[in-house]
Amino acid sequence: MKIVAGPNSQMLAARVAKEIECELVLTDIRDFPDGEIYTRVCGDVEGENVTVIQSTINTRDVMCMFQLLDACDKADKINLVIPYFGYARQDRRFNPGEAVSAKVIAEKIAADRILTINIHNPRVMKYFNSPCFNLDAAPLIGRYIRHLGLRDPIVIGPDDGALELAKTIASQADIEYDVLDKVRIDSEKVEIQPKYVSVANRDVVIVDDIISTGGTIAEAAKILNLQSPHSVYVACIHPVLVGNAVVKIFRSGIMDFFSTDTIDRSVGKVSVSQLIVKALKK
Ligand code: R5P
Numbered sequence: 576m577k578i579v580a581g582p583n584s585q586m587l588a589a590r591v592a593k594e595i596e597c598e599l600v601l602t603d604i605r606d607f608p609d610g611e612i613y614t615r616v617c618g619d620v621e622g623e624n625v626t627v628i629q630s631t632i633n634t635r636d637v638m639c640m641f642q643l644l645d646a647c648d649k650a651d652k653i654n655l656v657i658p659y660f661g662y663a664r665q666d667r668r669f670n671p672g673e674a675v676s677a678k679v680i681a682e683k684i685a686a687d688r689i690l691t692i693n694i695h696n697p698r699v700m701k702y703f704n705s706p707c708f709n710l711d712a713a714p715l716i717g718r719y720i721r722h723l724g725l726r727d728p729i730v731i732g733p734d735d736g737a738l739e740l741a742k743t744i745a746s747q748a749d750i751e752y753d754v755l756d757k758v759r760i761d762s763e764k765v766e767i768q769p770k771y772v773s774v775a776n777r778d779v780v781i782v783d784d785i786i787s788t789g790g791t792i793a794e795a796a797k798i799l800n801l802q803s804p805h806s807v808y809v810a811c812i813h814p815v816l817v818g819n820a821v822v823k824i825f826r827s828g829i830m831d832f833f834s835t836d837t838i839d840r841s842v843g844k845v846s847v848s849q850l851i852v853k854a855l856k857k
Pocket of ligand 1: 736783784785786787788789790791792
């Protein structure tokens with residue numbers, strides 16, 4: 576197998592290549608002055624079993640993913656790993672006239688097998704035209720928490736949407752879990768109404784699948800900090816972290832922040848590489 580790393584997944588691709596002990600192919604990806612993107616796979620992939628790994632945080636990443644797939648079209652077999660599949664929050668038409676962005680991308684992908692990790696809404700999987708598998712990294716976060724030596728810990732999801740995630744993480748860490756109530760005012764502003772959870776003198780780990788602007792988590796941390804916890808930690812699967820999200824989160828009075836490495840970020844302390852390797856070997 577040869578691994579082709581997209582620009583946003585270089586560290587993860589390198590870890591996967593190391594574990595499989597296979598070649599990590601060099602790519603050349605550049606922007607033209609007018610904004611067009613030039614993509615070249617520099618190694619020979621003809622007749623090979625190739626795995627392209629590329630998270631699609633933004634539109635540029637989506638374009639790179641399609642270009643990498645096209646550049647590998649002489650391969651014998653192409654696995655596409657999309658550790659973070661962006662646009663998955665627009666998985667249906669919420670208002671008349673809207674584009675179903677997740678469908679637009681998913682149905683155009685031509686690969687022999689597609690792997691995603693904790694896709695925001697598994698409903699998106701039905702849009703792919705190739706065999707696809709959504710891997711669950713939540714147990715890895717749970718195991719990481721178990722070894723942190725926290726004081727009477729509890730896992731909290733910031734809203735009902737994070738309930739299943741909180742449950743899986745908590746069950747792996749063998750601790751309690753709960754969720755808060757979130758009301759989204761607009762795309763930038765979120766208000767979290769407290770719900771009774773006993774967090775006093777306990778270590779709290781707030782978990783979410785995606786942290787983008789950090790607004791949801793910062794609000795949750797502020798609310799929880801009013802209830803005198805021992806300390807508050809933050810964990811997520813996909814650290815999108817736009818703008819000043821990290822500062823916003825730390826200003827809300829948290830102790831530490833960790834995530835998986837589905838996106839190349841310094842908080843990515845829990846690697847999903849073994850999860851991917853296991854799925855690729857199946
Ligand atoms: C929403 O449905 C997701 O699960 C996250 O809660 C959301 O994407 C977080 O966004 P932000 O960090 O911008 O508040």
